[in-house]
Amino acid sequence: MFLQAFKFNADKELLREPRIVRVGLIQNSITLPTTAPFLDQKKAIFQKLKPIIDATGASGVNILCLQVSQNTINCC
Numbered sequence: 001m002f003l004q005a006f007k008f009n010a011d012k013e014l015l016r017e018p019r020i021v022r023v024g025l026i027q028n029s030i031t032l033p034t035t036a037p038f039l040d041q042k043k044a045i046f047q048k049l050k051p052i053i054d055a056t057g058a059s060g061v062n063i064l065c066l067q068v069s070q071n072t073i074n075c076c
Contacts, residue, residue, distance in 0.1 A: 021062050021063065022059070022060050022061045022062050022063075023061065023062070023063045023064075023065070024056040024059075024061040024063070024064040024065065025064075025065045026049065026052055026053070026056075026064070026065070026066050026067070027067060028045055028048065028049055028066070028067055030045070031044040031045055031047075031048050032044045049066070
């Protein structure tokens with residue numbers, strides 16, 4: 001697992017108090033072969049991500065972004 005942190009500074013606003021927003025981004029990888037049934041692959045990925053998601057919550061992350069994990073094509 002690879003963990004990296006960044007900090008962005010911004011000018012202080014005059015009319016409101018500053019807020020700290022912590023954003024988490026998770027890029028996952030497959031855990032089962034792509035020949036395995038989709039539901040098994042999905043379950044394995046979710047089991048792999050659960051401790052990572054729990055750790056982000058414990059770290060105070062406000063917004064968590066995950067990769068899409070589905071078996072259909074999305075079209076805008």
